[in-house]
Amino acid sequence: MITIEDINDCWNRIGVEGNQTCERLAQVTHCHNCSVYSESGRLLLERDVPIDYVQEWTTSIAERGSALSDRSTEEMLSLILFRLGQEQFAISIRSLQEVIRPTRIHKLPRRSDRLFLGLTNVRGEVLLCASLREFLNLEAAASSDDDRMLIVGTSQRKWVFPVDQVHGIHRYPLRQIQAPPVVITKTNAAYTQGIVICNDQKVNYLNAELLIDTLDRRLL
Incomplete structure (x- = not known):
């Protein structure tokens, strides 16, 4: 399972959010235009979701839905x-x-x-x-x-x-x-x-x- 720790967040170290020593900055101007940034973002979105994260949001959405249902049925x-x-x-x-x-x-x-x-x-x-x-x-x-x-x-x-x-x-x-x-x-x-x-x-x-x-x- 890929975790956040496995993602190469070079933009925070040597990119625009870091010390700006990355050799690619001269070509791409900003990390958002870099293929490394795009690939890291893709991996971040495609990583497996932790089971406790799913359970937490399932419970939260169920509680909100129940509250909305109670309000909508109140005369x-x-x-x-x-x-x-x-x-x-x-x-x-x-x-x-x-x-x-x-x-x-x-x-x-x-x-x-x-x-x-x-x-x-x-x-x-x-x-x-x-x-x-x-x-x-x-x-x-x-x-x-x-x-x-x-x-x-x-x-x-x-x-x-x-x-x-x-x-x-x-x-x-x-x-x-x-x-x-x-x-x-x-x-x-x-x-x-x-x-x-x-x-x-x-x-x-x-x-x-x-x-x-x-x-x-x-x-x-």
Whole structure:
């Protein structure tokens, strides 16, 4: 069996990495261009692999594969996180149709109020618009440059909700979803189905389907 000790590593002794006394340097300029260097590299790659080396990597790869398998089979929940005033909320991306910049809301005579804001046009589609802040009994907040609108529901039944800021999509293992407390300050607990943590802040995970069902019954 050829070992590393059997390889002629003349480049480390008399070559560019050594004292540079090799007679071939004048012709090849660098050891990388020398046939001795190439032959030594070939022998190094073709040498027999020590049995303990194979066993070590077999164990390492098996452990990594097992860890990846455990992570891939763990059930995950994808949520869109957003802010209303000082409160943080989330809904499942399965209920999210789109996030858009604020569009003009057209009030309806004798119908629009603090909860039902009116109608808004999104690329030619007229959608109902409601205030989640009013629905969840939250304090009013000043508008900002981060304002967005969430289009929530299904392709046949959608609502548009203005929000103060969108924090993007985050994925959580189901085991990390905490049960909501008995009393949730300033929000309607009936629509909170869990609590998640983002940047050390508690986020109310809302039941979007229940929320939309309630809006349909109340306003339509």
